[in-house]
Amino acid sequence: MTLKEPRTELDTRYGEPEATATAWTEAVGLLAEAELFWLSTVRPDGRPHVTPLLAVWADGALYFCTGAAERKAMNLARNPEVVLTTGVNALHGGCDLVIEGTAVRVTGHSRLTALAKLWEAKYGAEWHFEVQDGGFTGGQGVAPVFEVAPRTAFGFGKAPYSQTRWQF
Template structure:
């Protein structure tokens, strides 16, 4: 497992404390638990004309990336094919984990089956590879460049950024 570099993000005007005050920097395990356990996620992409696009998805954290599937014709997938920059957030606005990264459509059956195994375990589904027919469905892997987390109970003392570059 890659352990990202951790820092206190610069948040002018928000009253954030130095990294050694309040809760202090959150451990990567705090973010990883939320990336793994969240039921719903928000995926933000960009239309070709630069308008933002935001949609909810089911997703899983697997192999140091966030994975989801979608119809190949869905706006989010078409946006990602034109511009792979993406931001994904967990569904908890009070204790958010936000990941910015690069998305790619995964086509190999071994990786797609591994994704389905994690999806089926998490969501108690029984999808098979036919569900991810590569002509109709895209399997998307988001490799994070950075991740941001915040514990609401210590708004000023917990903001943490993990860098993967």
């Protein structure tokens, strides 16, 4: 994947006067370090579905996996547009991130093998995956893996309060 530098904008309507835009490089560091993400998908009847999951940041995109029969996988089969969020879950300090994009299934064996290694390096041996049949296996069948390259992203700083928008 080609890494693109986004257009960065500070929205002064939603911050303190001394706020500055968060650098994309800082946001990338936070995405790489975050342990938990919240995935928002859309159910067939249009209602939202939100669930926590693990994800890794690699080569300019977030990657996550899910069981093929899980609600999020079924939602993605109908509508691949998603939002992934992560942050510090605190009112003061830190930065919360929102990533909007399209979830694209990853099936290449070499790419999946590299991602499985990243999962285990980040989350430990508990999250060891084998690659088989175009997905991760770990005891409960094949889990599809998805890539979400940011289309638009937001950073909500809280010391001082700020809102940065990155457009890709």
